[in-house]
Amino acid sequence: MSDYIFPPALQASVAVRGTGARYAVSRIFCVGRNYAAHAREMGSDPDREPPFYFCKPASALLASGGSMAYSPGTKNLHYEMELVLALGAPVFKATAEQGLAAIWGYAAGLDMTRRDLQNEAKATGRPWDFGKAFEQSAVISELVPASEIGHPAAGAITLAVNGMQKQRGDLADMIWSPAEIVANLSQYYHLGPGDLIYTGTPEGVGPVQPGDQLEGVVAGVAKLSLTIGAPE
Template structure:
């Protein structure tokens, strides 16, 4: 008998591939920033001003590699895409300043925050949490991570998404209401951030619905490309 005898075998550690390496980045938590682009905040009926950022989370096993086929999830008739810059934390930080927060960045990826928009609207109307709308299986699509040493700090650059070859989202990383260091600093007021934490940093305007058979392609300048196909209903 082993020292720890589990009732069921533990699940495989969620992780993300690292570009140009056999190593993988083990993921513990996924934080997501809501409404971090002014135009998207207006699009969703929110305030585009610089009010304090707010967050929601996804489980680590929601990760889905770019290039996959995502089964259309149950419980929704309105599945939406949200193209985002993803930040991987590489050093412990707690109650850090924005000036010091940049040192905690290990690397970046492109990601999709997939959302059951109808369930989110129902939750908003009832003042309830967004978990069923945001935290479902395969809802955190992600490319390979690229180390900061290869990209440098990503402060600006086009972020785009197309569906079936038709562009739907276009923005610039410089349009973020809260920059990456500011997000890390603010989030660290509430959590002891650690290596293994991913932060999805918000999406530009142009979010919309997809259906089975749709093909999504996204790109972040200086980082790389993302792809996803929507499969039949699960």
């Protein structure tokens, strides 16, 4: 058995609803601008351009119901409510049909974003890492197996801050469906169990402040909640 200089990091994982089991996470992929109205509010043309992706580390996961410290380095921390896919089978260079079959389960998620840092990166042509890939930036509910709820193709996705609705869209408004996303991403990666995919957010993204209470719902899938704490 190998000896480690330091103890290895704990395995990132997500709870599975109704069981004591957990889903081990290796990678988190996120789809950018997958709802037309959100693409427009961010200044882009949503005319079914090929999907693009960014990544968050698995260590960025934060379970629903928790509190996240207001993130360092930003003065403009934003919420983005999303449907999350969890893969359960190996898939590579797949068709949409194969991509759908590889989806094991679903969750509600928040892609927390340091918008000012993201915008600075966009303006200078630099990567988005500082704006997207930071601690506690991938909030997630319990996973729900597709065997229990099927593969949702429509349904409301909403986010409220302090009881006031800020985001409302419908899964049917996605530019690229979950099956198409998995198929497209699989042209570039060997995907499989352990991969989560955040599928994009509807319009209405905006800032949060310490003390804010966030409540999100993906109809027919899951709910989540988050408290914004003070800066560290």
